[in-house]
Amino acid sequence: MGKKPLTRRQEKAIETKNRIYNAAIDIMDKKGFEKLTIVDISKKANVSVGALYHYFKSKNDILAEIFRKADEYFSTEVISSLNKASVPDQIVEYFDHYAKFNVASGVEMTQQLFNPKIKFFIKKSRPMLTLLQDLIRKGQEKKEIRMDTDPEELARFLFVMARGIVFEWSLHEGRYDLEATMHKYIGILVSTLRS
């Protein structure tokens, strides 16, 4: 990788984008999603409204970026913390982490994941998805998981279900225990995958 040195301009641009991003995170943390306005973000970041739109297509685009980074973080965290012996158990564990992660992110944030404007899940959650696919492939090699379906499809199936579970929880404003529900339901699903 030749690391081409950045021009002064490019350095400043990156710094500006980060300032906008961090201002958004900050406001969100302090006041919640509802109170996150473009004007406030630009004020806090000391840029004009136009500058904000120079770096982000829309307000939702900022959110998408936040989600993307969170997802990246989750993937690297979870990959190093699966302890169970059998792959089916590891899959359950994987979704335990996923539930915990959503709880930690908060209901308000989680609700935004389903905002049709954001389309977060499509390209972005690839790291999470491939991680799960690899797990399933390993399970099939170890004959712990049925072989009649390919890892891609099984992973997709599990994810679709897990998202349904998270959506239900976010709909109910997080008023019940997501981790317990996830554990139970994924447990049922995984039992159908065992060979």
Added chain:
Amino acid sequence: MGKKPLTRRQEKAIETKNRIYNAAIDIMDKKGFEKLTIVDISKKANVSVGALYHYFKSKNDILAEIFRKADEYFSTEVISSLNKASVPDQIVEYFDHYAKFNVASGVEMTQQLFNPKIKFFIKKSRPMLTLLQDLIRKGQEKKEIRMDTDPEELARFLFVMARGIVFEWSLHEGRYDLEATMHKYIGILVSTLRS
């Protein structure tokens, strides 16, 4: 039911609300959700913006009303069209209809179902849910469905999964066959419910 006669005022109010509702439906059908604006709706309905807000809490509230009516319609339609002999098969059939219904509604509309602002699913989809619960109860009586979980929870489980499936489809802009996917996945789930 004593049918108390409406005053002239009340009649007019109902008519106005309907005019607003129909204007919204009309614009949505013709131009899609993106082009649905408050000003256009009020113009088409011949009322002021304020009047619109007198009848609906927000734009999303109009949508919620549309979804509610659609749901009502679905419930009455589907209840009279389950032909299969066994209850598990009827459940699969039920979700076949559900998929078909979403396809008929269109992707754009379906995406809006998941809009966190609308909170459609919470109270509103009761008729659909109770219908499914009754079905499951009947299945348990006929010993076709396992008895270790109550109908409420099984119905909820299936619904959560079905919503995940619909969400995935709407995310992908309806680019694949929802009915086939629903049939397959619900089939897998229902097989775990058989006694």
Added chain:
DNA sequence: TTGATAAGCTGAATATATTCAGTGAATGCA
């Protein structure tokens, strides 16, 4: 009948996201 009340409704004001025509400075090429 009449006056008080409240329902239905108005539209201008407000809040907020998004666009866009321009400005000035950094870059890079001759």
Added chain:
DNA sequence: TGCATTCACTGAATATATTCAGCTTATCAA
């Protein structure tokens, strides 16, 4: 070095949802 080009950035204009103070008139109790 000089200059054309492009990039980062500005902020006023626009689009849209939502609020609200107040108007008009139907309703109804006395």
